[in-house]
Amino acid sequence: MFEIFLAGGILMWPILACSLIVIAISAERYWTLNPAKIAPKTLLAQVWSWIKNNQLDASKLRELKQSSPLGQILAAGLSNSKHGREVMKDSVQEAASQVIHELERYVNILGTIANIAPLLGLLGTVFGMIQVFNSIMVQGTGNTGVLAGGISVALYTTAAGLIVAIPAMIAHRFFQRRIDSIVVTMEEEAIKLVDALHSDRRVDVKLV
Template sequence: MFELIKAGGWVMWPIILCSVAALAIIGERFWSLQKKYVAPPNLLAQVQQLLARNELEPSHLAALRDSSPLGRVLAAGLVNRDHDREIVKEAVENAGRQVVPELERYLRSLGTIAGISPFLGLFGTVIGMIQMFSGIGQHGVGDPSIVAAGISTALITTAGGLAVAIPSLMFYRYFRGRVNELLLEMEQEAVKLVEILHGERESENG
C-alpha cells in the first residue's frame, strides 16, 4: 500500500486526507441520524399523556427540549399552547428550521469531498504525464522506466481520486434522503401536536 502511495506522488496525500475525512463524516452521520436520536417514536405519546393528566411542568419541557430534535420542535409548540393555532404553528416551524442545519451537519463537506476528489486524481494524472514527457525530453525514449513511472503516477492518482469520490457521493445522496425522511416525519408529528392542542385530533391514548 505504501508503495502505491509513494508511486502516486504527493497528490496522494490530499486524496488520503479526503478519504479519512469522508470516513469520519460517514461514521458520525450514521450514528447521529438514527431515528431513535432524531425522532423517537413514542415521544408524542408521552407528551399526550402529560397533557391528558395536566402534568406538563417547565422541567418536562426542558427535558423534552434536550431529548432530541423532534423534542425541540414539540417543546416549541407546547410553550405556546395557550396561544392561537397560527402562533403555535409558527413556533413549531421556526424550531423546525433551526433543527435542519443540525441534521445536515457535515453533509456539505462530504459533498465537497465527493466533488474535489476526482479533480485531485486528474491533477495527479496531469503531473504524471508532465513527468513522463519531461523525462522523455531529457533522456529520450530509450529508458522505458521513465515512461512507466509517469504512467504509474497518472493511473494511481486517478484511481485514488475515484475510490474516494464514488462512495462519498453515494453516502452524500443517502444521507440527504435520510434527512428528508426524518424532516417529513418530524413535520407530521408536529402537525399532530398542533391538532391535539386545538382539539382537532383526539389523543391516541384517549
C-alpha cells in the same frame, strides 16, 4: 500498497486526508442520525398523555426539550400554544429550522469531497504526465518501459481520487435521504400536535 501511495506523488496526501474525513464524518453521522433517537415514536403519545392529565408544566417542557430533537420542536410549539395556531406553527417552524441545521451538519462536506477528490486525482495525473513528457524530451521515446511505468504512476492519483469520491458521494446521498425521512416524520408529528390543540378536527394519538 505504500509504494503505490508514494509513487502517486504529493497530491496523494490531500486525497488521503479526504478519505479520513469521509470515514470520520460517515461514522459520526451514522451514529448521530438515528431515527429512533431523533424522533421517538412514542414521544407524541407521551406528550398527549401529559396534556390530557394536566401534567404539562415548565419542568415537563424542559424534560421534553432535552429529550430529543423532536422534543425540542414540540416543546417550542407547546410553549406558545396559548397564543394561537399561527404563533404555535411559527414557533414549531423556527425550532425545526434549527434542528434541521444540526442534522445536516458535516453532510455537505461529504458532497464537497466527492467533487474535489477526482479533481485532485486529475491534477496529480496532469503533473505526472508533465513529468513523463519531460522524460521523453531528455531520453527520447526509445525506452518504452520507462514511459509506460511513468504513465501508470501518473494515473495512480486519478484512481485514488475516484476511490475516495465514490464512497463520499454514496454516503452524502445516504445521509441526505435519511435526513429527509426524519424531517418528514418530525413534520407529521408536529402537525398532529398543532391540529390536536388548535382545530375542530381532533387528532387521535395512539397511546402505547
